[in-house]
Amino acid sequence: MSAAAAGGFLLLRRAGGVWGIANAAVEGLRARGDGYRISAAGGALAADEILGVVEHLTVRPSTAVLRRFWAEAPAGLAVHERLPVVVVDPRRPPAALRLDQGEGADEGRE
Amino acid sequence: MDDSLETTRREGTHLLVRAGEYACALPLAAVRRVVRALTVHPLPGAEGELEGLAEFGGEPLPVLNLARLVNAPPGANPAYPVTVVAWAGPAAARETIGLSADAALEVVHVPVDAVVAGDGGLLLGEAPVGGEVIRVLNLEALGREA
Numbered sequence: 001m002s003a004a005a006a007g008g009f010l011l012l013r014r015a016g017g018v019w020g021i022a023n024a025a026v027e028g029l030r031a032r033g034d035g036y037r038i039s040a041a042g043g044a045l046a047a048d049e050i051l052g053v054v055e056h057l058t059v060r061p062s063t064a065v066l067r068r069f070w071a072e073a074p075a076g077l078a079v080h081e082r083l084p085v086v087v088v089d090p091r092r093p094p095a096a097l098r099l100d101q102g103e104g105a106d107e108g109r110e
Numbered sequence: 111m112d113d114s115l116e117t118t119r120r121e122g123t124h125l126l127v128r129a130g131e132y133a134c135a136l137p138l139a140a141v142r143r144v145v146r147a148l149t150v151h152p153l154p155g156a157e158g159e160l161e162g163l164a165e166f167g168g169e170p171l172p173v174l175n176l177a178r179l180v181n182a183p184p185g186a187n188p189a190y191p192v193t194v195v196a197w198a199g200p201a202a203a204r205e206t207i208g209l210s211a212d213a214a215l216e217v218v219h220v221p222v223d224a225v226v227a228g229d230g231g232l233l234l235g236e237a238p239v240g241g242e243v244i245r246v247l248n249l250e251a252l253g254r255e256a
Contacts, residue, residue, distance in 0.1 A: 015154040017162070063205045064253045065172050065198055069160035070153050077163065077170035084151055084163035084170040096154035 008055040009087070011080060012036070012047035015096040020057060020078060020087040021045070037099060040090035044099035054080055059087050126218050126244065127194060127211040130182030133244040134211070135220055135237070140197045140249045142206065144214045147191040148173065164208055166195055173208035174252070179232060180245055188212035199253020207252065220246055 009020040010029075021040055028039035029050070038045040059076035066077075075089040088097060124135035125144070148164035150173045156162065159178045164171045173193060177184070194209040220237050225246050228235035234248040 016152045017154070018151065060170060063172060063207075064203070065174070065205060065207050066153075066160070068252075069172075069174070070156040072153070072155060079165050079168055079170055082165045082168075084165050086153070086163070094154065 008053050009057050009085075010038070010053055011051040011085065012038070013049040013051060014047050017096075018051065018080070018083045018085045019047075019094075019097060020054075020080075020085045021090055022075075022087075023053060025090045040093075043090060043093065045088075045090065045093055045097045046099045047097075057085065057087065122220050122222055124218055124220050124246065125194070126215040126239070127176065127192070127209075128185065128188070128213040128215055129180060129211050130177035130185040132177070132180055132182035133215065133239075133242055134176060134180060134182075135218065135239070135244050135246045136194060136196060136209070137247075137249060138217060141194060142197065143195040144192050145195065146193070147210060148193040148208060150208075150210070161210055164193065166193075166206070166208065169206070171195065171206060171208045173210055176209045176211045179209075179252075180247070185212055196249055198249045200250050203253060205253055207249075218244075220244070 008023045010026050011020050025040045030037055036047040036050055057078040059078045061076055062074050072094040074086045076087040078085040078087055123138040125138050125141050127134050150162040150164045152162040159174050161173045161175050164173050192211055192214050197204045198207045199205050218239050224237040225235035231251045232247055234246045236243050237246055
């Protein structure tokens with residue numbers, strides 16, 4: 001399945017949270033075991049569930065409190081249908097999303 | 111009541127909340143809302159003080175565990191846990207956070223000169239209130255980068 005390289009965000013669930021990736025950065029998406037493998041910005045990300053694509057998210061910058069207690073550097077924060085969304089820069093994805101850091105990293109390599 | 115006395119009283123007015131075995135006083139001027147504990151979505155790899163993200167008023171809200179922040183020993187299982195939505199950080203760069211606590215207790219007045227022995231950070235100091243030593247917190251310190 002290919003993701004449209006248009007505007008909007010791909011929303012996915014991983015490690016109990018909801019994450020968003022700009023559609024423009026998504027190069028591919030395919031099923032992988034119980035989850036999905038997402039190709040983006042030259043790397044591979046893992047998702048437990050694909051929630052869909054939304055055309056618009058109001059993305060807020062990360063905050064000082066988040067930076068103090070969370071070493072990751074998200075592109076921003078948003079809310080979609082009352083769910084908090086961490087918007088990811090696929091060039092610097094959080095460890096929880098990186099396929100090469102998660103369980104079964106060797107699976108699904110292309 | 112003259113203006114300076116009124117200002118002093120306002121500055122010393124706090125919301126008392128239970129966090130584990132500690133009672134903590136949050137400056138009332140920094141408290142935006144107290145709500146039933148919000149649903150929190152974890153942030154993998156975050157430090158233990160950061161429970162995760164919630165949604166409040168259509169905005170993402172980082173939620174911190176108050177008991178972890180003040181190193182409180184665990185208390186009894188809370189019957190009505192709350193999230194205190196509050197301002198954190200210095201006035202010029204304040205941000206909204208959630209503080210998860212076991213219970214909201216009451217509004218108390220803590221005279222500034224009754225507060226002693228703080229750590230210069232989140233813990234402004236301790237003060238006796240109603241026969242108990244409470245932790246008086248400075249939420250402005252939370253917004254500072256480590």
